[in-house]
Amino acid sequence: MSTEEQSPPTAAASRFAFNEDWAATLxxxxxxxxxxxGAIPAGLVP
Amino acid sequence: xxxxxxRTGADAPVGPADAAGRxxxADRxxxADRxxxAGRxxxAGRxxxxxxxDPAEARGVRWAWVGLGALLxxxxxxxxxxxxxxxxxxxxxxxxxxxxxAVEYPVYAILLGLLGNAVVTLLGWRDRLAAAFRxxxxxxxxxxxxxxxxxxxVIGSAAGPAIAQAILLISGVFLFTWxxxxxxxxxxxxxxxxxxxxxxxxxxxxxxxxxxxxxxxxQLAYTASLVILFALPSIFLLPWLADVLGLSNExxxxxxxxxxxxxxxVTAAGALAGEExxxxxxxxKVTQNALMGxxxxxxxxxxxxxxxxxxxxxxxxxxxxxxRFPKFVLGFVAASVIATWYLDTAGADGKATIxxxxxxxxxxxxxxxxxxxxxxxVASLREAGWRPIAVFASATVFNLxxxxxLATLxxxxxxx
Numbered sequence: 001m002s003t004e005e006q007s008p009p010t011a012a013a014s015r016f017a018f019n020e021d022w023a024a025t026l027x028x029x030x031x032x033x034x035x036x037x038g039a040i041p042a043g044l045v046p
Numbered sequence: 047x048x049x050x051x052x053r054t055g056a057d058a059p060v061g062p063a064d065a066a067g068r069x070x071x072a073d074r075x076x077x078a079d080r081x082x083x084a085g086r087x088x089x090a091g092r093x094x095x096x097x098x099x100d101p102a103e104a105r106g107v108r109w110a111w112v113g114l115g116a117l118l119x120x121x122x123x124x125x126x127x128x129x130x131x132x133x134x135x136x137x138x139x140x141x142x143x144x145x146x147x148a149v150e151y152p153v154y155a156i157l158l159g160l161l162g163n164a165v166v167t168l169l170g171w172r173d174r175l176a177a178a179f180r181x182x183x184x185x186x187x188x189x190x191x192x193x194x195x196x197x198x199x200v201i202g203s204a205a206g207p208a209i210a211q212a213i214l215l216i217s218g219v220f221l222f223t224w225x226x227x228x229x230x231x232x233x234x235x236x237x238x239x240x241x242x243x244x245x246x247x248x249x250x251x252x253x254x255x256x257x258x259x260x261x262x263x264x265q266l267a268y269t270a271s272l273v274i275l276f277a278l279p280s281i282f283l284l285p286w287l288a289d290v291l292g293l294s295n296e297x298x299x300x301x302x303x304x305x306x307x308x309x310x311x312v313t314a315a316g317a318l319a320g321e322e323x324x325x326x327x328x329x330x331k332v333t334q335n336a337l338m339g340x341x342x343x344x345x346x347x348x349x350x351x352x353x354x355x356x357x358x359x360x361x362x363x364x365x366x367x368x369x370r371f372p373k374f375v376l377g378f379v380a381a382s383v384i385a386t387w388y389l390d391t392a393g394a395d396g397k398a399t400i401x402x403x404x405x406x407x408x409x410x411x412x413x414x415x416x417x418x419x420x421x422x423x424v425a426s427l428r429e430a431g432w433r434p435i436a437v438f439a440s441a442t443v444f445n446l447x448x449x450x451x452l453a454t455l456x457x458x459x460x461x462x
């Protein structure tokens with residue numbers, strides 16, 4: 001039995017990891033934008 | 047829940063190799079069609095869920111567990127925030143006053159995460175909840191928000207030394223770890239994963255390297271566990287050692303950023319060392335993250351053309367470099383540019399607004415640190431044996447010393 005049959009190799013590139021990268025970037029910048037335009041006031045963040 | 051369970055056999059026929067390159071039972075690994083996220087192996091003898099026959103029902107069950115995991119994460123983060131804010135006030139005037147003031151949110155978050163980990167492991171729930179513990183996503187969002195608290199001028203002054211340190215450190219530590227792992231007789235793919243994890247940025251680098259060399263899932267899970275196991279004590283040890291050695295905030299930050307493997311732990315240690323150290327540590331670590339794409343492409347080329355010698359395989363091009371570039375680095379710099387511009391135009395009022403961003407950042411970091419505690423897996427470490435641990439420990443010591451020398455040399459004139 002080959003190693004490949006034992007356990008699949010990880011994908012040549014982990015697309016999920018890189019989508020997670022974009023998601024973190026967009027969420028971080030979105031939150032920053034919302035704070036700067038006053039949509040998230042100080043009282044909303046405990 | 048209608049999820050049945052099946053048992054992976056511990057005393058099954060012997061397969062070819064485990065994470066450390068030793069023989070293992072043939073049916074211990076996760077089959078290709080099993081619904082286990084990459085990077086999360088299933089130890090021998092552990093009950094694992096089998097998806098219900100109806101795909102819609104299976105999806106519903108999976109999402110219910112993810113929701114429960116997210117609730118647990120949020121509850122522990124809220125408790126961390128409560129303890130961080132209330133304990134110093136409650137301890138005021140008592141013998142524990144100084145200790146209570148010194149204990150900051152990374153400590154509560156990691157300890158509560160470890161406690162939660164023990165409880166869900168005892169209940170047999172951890173593998174089902176694990177999909178909600180997105181440490182990498184949470185820390186990257188926290189780092190983008192952290193960019194807003196760093197003036198662009200600081201990034202400008204620290205970028206040169208950070209790039210120089212990253213190139214020297216990654217090259218030196220990667221080659222040392224690769225060589226040492228070879229001396230210990232570890233398999234090439236595991237050598238690549240360990241060397242990438244120690245030299246670049248822990249779990250993210252291990253994921254990138256695993257994709258580049260097509261490593262097995264249990265090798266990735268094992269490397270990720272080693273990263274977290276070594277990062278946890280470093281979070282507390284390095285700020286303390288920096289203090290003992292009398293390092294400046296900037297040098298301490300560069301040392302922490304260059305030495306601790308995983309980005310989340312760098313941020314935790316930086317937060318304990320102080321705001322200036324945190325800023326420099328994050329710049330250094332983000333720079334290392336940015337170089338991850340280059341190492342991943344080099345590994346892809348090396349394994350395709352030299353180790354596996356796949357016939358007709360093409361050399362990876364510039365497009366591959368961009369695909370593997372960690373995009374949150376752009377968010378980090380963009381946040382710094384936006385916040386620097388905002389503070390220049392808004393004047394004194396701007397600081398109060400950026401303080402709200404800082405509070406949001408602390409929330410994401412708390413969530414990430416709780417998630418670290420929840421993700422620790424001792425089982426996969428026990429299975430792999432002592433050799434990879436010895437390699438990882440030696441490489442960490444080498445990294446510690448080289449990073450200290452480089453940080454002292456390159457960051458002595460940098461001001462945060």
